[in-house]
Amino acid sequence: IIGMMAMTLSSVAADHLPSWNEGATKRAIIEFVENVTEEGSPGFVPPSERIAVFDNDGTLWSEAPLPFQAAFAFDEVKRRVPTEPALAADPMVKAMLDGDIGKLLEGKHHDGLMRILALTHAGMTTDEFDRRVNQWAESASHPRFKRPYLELTYQPMQELLDYLRSHQFECFIVSGGGADFMRVWSERVYEIPPQNVVGSTAQVRYEMRDGKPVLIKTLDQLFVDDKEGKPVGIHQFIGRRPIACFGNSDGDQAMLEYTTIGNPHPSFGLIVHHTDAEREYAYDEKPPASGKLTTALEAAAARGWTVVDMKRDWNQIWSNPDAASN
Amino acid sequence: IIGMMAMTLSSVAADHLPSWNEGATKRAIIEFVENVTEEGSPGFVPPSERIAVFDNDGTLWSEAPLPFQAAFAFDEVKRRVPTEPALAADPMVKAMLDGDIGKLLEGKHHDGLMRILALTHAGMTTDEFDRRVNQWAESASHPRFKRPYLELTYQPMQELLDYLRSHQFECFIVSGGGADFMRVWSERVYEIPPQNVVGSTAQVRYEMRDGKPVLIKTLDQLFVDDKEGKPVGIHQFIGRRPIACFGNSDGDQAMLEYTTIGNPHPSFGLIVHHTDAEREYAYDEKPPASGKLTTALEAAAARGWTVVDMKRDWNQIWSNPDAASN
Ligand SMILES: [Ca+2]
Ligand SMILES: [Ca+2]
Numbered sequence: 001i002i003g004m005m006a007m008t009l010s011s012v013a014a015d016h017l018p019s020w021n022e023g024a025t026k027r028a029i030i031e032f033v034e035n036v037t038e039e040g041s042p043g044f045v046p047p048s049e050r051i052a053v054f055d056n057d058g059t060l061w062s063e064a065p066l067p068f069q070a071a072f073a074f075d076e077v078k079r080r081v082p083t084e085p086a087l088a089a090d091p092m093v094k095a096m097l098d099g100d101i102g103k104l105l106e107g108k109h110h111d112g113l114m115r116i117l118a119l120t121h122a123g124m125t126t127d128e129f130d131r132r133v134n135q136w137a138e139s140a141s142h143p144r145f146k147r148p149y150l151e152l153t154y155q156p157m158q159e160l161l162d163y164l165r166s167h168q169f170e171c172f173i174v175s176g177g178g179a180d181f182m183r184v185w186s187e188r189v190y191e192i193p194p195q196n197v198v199g200s201t202a203q204v205r206y207e208m209r210d211g212k213p214v215l216i217k218t219l220d221q222l223f224v225d226d227k228e229g230k231p232v233g234i235h236q237f238i239g240r241r242p243i244a245c246f247g248n249s250d251g252d253q254a255m256l257e258y259t260t261i262g263n264p265h266p267s268f269g270l271i272v273h274h275t276d277a278e279r280e281y282a283y284d285e286k287p288p289a290s291g292k293l294t295t296a297l298e299a300a301a302a303r304g305w306t307v308v309d310m311k312r313d314w315n316q317i318w319s320n321p322d323a324a325s326n
Numbered sequence: 327i328i329g330m331m332a333m334t335l336s337s338v339a340a341d342h343l344p345s346w347n348e349g350a351t352k353r354a355i356i357e358f359v360e361n362v363t364e365e366g367s368p369g370f371v372p373p374s375e376r377i378a379v380f381d382n383d384g385t386l387w388s389e390a391p392l393p394f395q396a397a398f399a400f401d402e403v404k405r406r407v408p409t410e411p412a413l414a415a416d417p418m419v420k421a422m423l424d425g426d427i428g429k430l431l432e433g434k435h436h437d438g439l440m441r442i443l444a445l446t447h448a449g450m451t452t453d454e455f456d457r458r459v460n461q462w463a464e465s466a467s468h469p470r471f472k473r474p475y476l477e478l479t480y481q482p483m484q485e486l487l488d489y490l491r492s493h494q495f496e497c498f499i500v501s502g503g504g505a506d507f508m509r510v511w512s513e514r515v516y517e518i519p520p521q522n523v524v525g526s527t528a529q530v531r532y533e534m535r536d537g538k539p540v541l542i543k544t545l546d547q548l549f550v551d552d553k554e555g556k557p558v559g560i561h562q563f564i565g566r567r568p569i570a571c572f573g574n575s576d577g578d579q580a581m582l583e584y585t586t587i588g589n590p591h592p593s594f595g596l597i598v599h600h601t602d603a604e605r606e607y608a609y610d611e612k613p614p615a616s617g618k619l620t621t622a623l624e625a626a627a628a629r630g631w632t633v634v635d636m637k638r639d640w641n642q643i644w645s646n647p648d649a650a651s652n
Pocket of ligand 2: 381382383384385389573574575577617
């Protein structure tokens with residue numbers, strides 16, 4: 001009977017990942033999930049401990065030619081410039097409009113880019129910010145793929161989220177992107193509710209306006225959820241060590257280590273390697289914008305992390321249209 | 327058929343709150359829950375939006391004569407003093423051992439108390455901290471009630487948590503207490519997993535020790551989840567506005583306002599008023615230690631918040647022993 005159950009579970013699992021080609025990568029995922037979820041398995045992990053964390057940019061959706069949140073920020077500036085002379089006069093806005101990205105990245109803290117982010121991510125209420133993100137998501141489209149940004153998620157990763165959830169994993173986003181930005185659409189796009197989104201955050205300010213509470217976005221106590229910040233954010237926002245971690249760049253190396261080294265439970269690490277210039281992009285040490293992958297790729301073999309070869313392992317790149325619009 | 331379903335739901339609801347006496351308070355809770363959860367009800371709220379937030383100290387468990395986390399900190403200092411001469415020589419530790427609480431509270435930021443917290447809540451790994459909290463929880467007991475602290479939760483509130491969860495609410499703790507402290511036992515005691523605990527936090531530091539990742543507790547970027555910090559923390563950690571909020575002091579007033587004023591969904595606010603000196607404690611403007619309740623109590627009528635009269639509304643105070651030990 002146990003043999004039959006295992007067979008049945010394997011068949012169900014296979015059905016859950018139709019856009020993953022058969023091979024070592026897909027097999028590694030299924031073997032891990034079956035090992036930690038089948039009653040009586042030596043690696044069984046109780047459901048409450050089945051925490052899975054996913055990087056977003058370059059792991060769940062594309063990050064090229066520019067991270068989509070930066071595209072939002074730039075589009076916001078362009079939208080507002082015609083009616084806001086003070087904004088148009090800002091030297092960093094001018095640099096941005098001239099396409100002088102180098103100037104935006106000057107200085108230790110990329111002062112120009114921080115200025116663009118401050119102008120578009122602070123000073124308004126959270127409701128107003130949500131409205132702007134939604135309007136942008138409805139109107140903007142990707143320069144190469146000519147689809148709305150929210151439809152440029154990866155179908156294999158959508159299937160992986162569903163597969164894990166059907167095995168009682170709780171899935172979290174752990175991204176360097178802004179939590180407020182992602183939470184506007186994460187539930188619609190990934191079925192990941194706002195409370196399961198860990199990202200870069202800053203404190204809001206609580207105020208009563210016309211007798212009603214509002215939250216004003218600021219850049220105070222900025223927390224950057226990247227590199228060593230990822231395990232820090234996982235501890236602060238989730239408070240439990242993951243057993244599965246999915247990323248695509250050196251920015252995910254610390255959370256891959258935190259998930260897989262010395263974990264009392266069986267654990268799983270996976271890196272999405274962008275190898276498909278035709279259907280998406282091909283990069284590692286020289287990414288179009290973000291997503292540099294060198295040290296984490298080197299560490300993968302020694303750490304036992306599974307590396308997805310996008311071109312070889314995925315028979316479909318983009319999510320089915322209904323996945324992003326339901 | 328709809329009428330029958332409503333009746334059935336009402337009966338089930340009544341069974342869920344056996345330690346609440348019949349009356350206006352219990353009726354208000356059930357009417358709210360039925361209004362937002364019954365299909366076809368004018369106030370129906372989809373399950374994903376059913377966020378409920380609970381203060382902890384004085385709302386889910388007792389906070390007298392001292393908040394239990396302060397009892398932990400003091401007990402930790404006492405445990406370590408015999409073997410740590412440097413600790414014993416600390417002036418604030420001396421004040422604490424002499425019972426000079428006034429000295430600990432001197433200064434704008436209660437420097438002495440902060441010092442005691444720093445000595446007991448920072449400088450060790452998160453695993454070591456968890457171990458200390460667990461050891462304390464197993465060995466310490468309340469000076470008046472002679473029960474382990476973890477068994478001093480309120481049975482009516484435990485029933486309320488279960489009742490809401492059985493109606494597809496997601497329940498969160500939103501407390502001024504330390505998230506790391508509460509997360510050690512919140513799942514065992516309340517069935518609230520670590521990721522649903524919002525509390526005061528500071529950043530940990532990620533390090534590799536002997537080739538293994540550890541997180542070191544610090545007091546850096548301390549966030550105090552109290553007063554206006556509560557709606558701020560709700561936004562930062564949950565990212566969705568609650569529709570139900572449960573507290574017991576002026577420290578909960580901002581999150582009660584945020585939950586109930588101008589909320590597009592029907593909403594519910596409740597204040598636990600400690601009125602039972604015989605079975606627990608009676609206080610509002612002059613609490614034994616924490617839990618001052620003046621402005622929030624004054625605002626309750628105008629805001630439509632339900633006020634629990636502990637003596638009148640609860641036929642049992644303490645949780646059933648098995649609730650805290652399973
Ligand atoms: Ca990434
Ligand atoms: Ca309280």
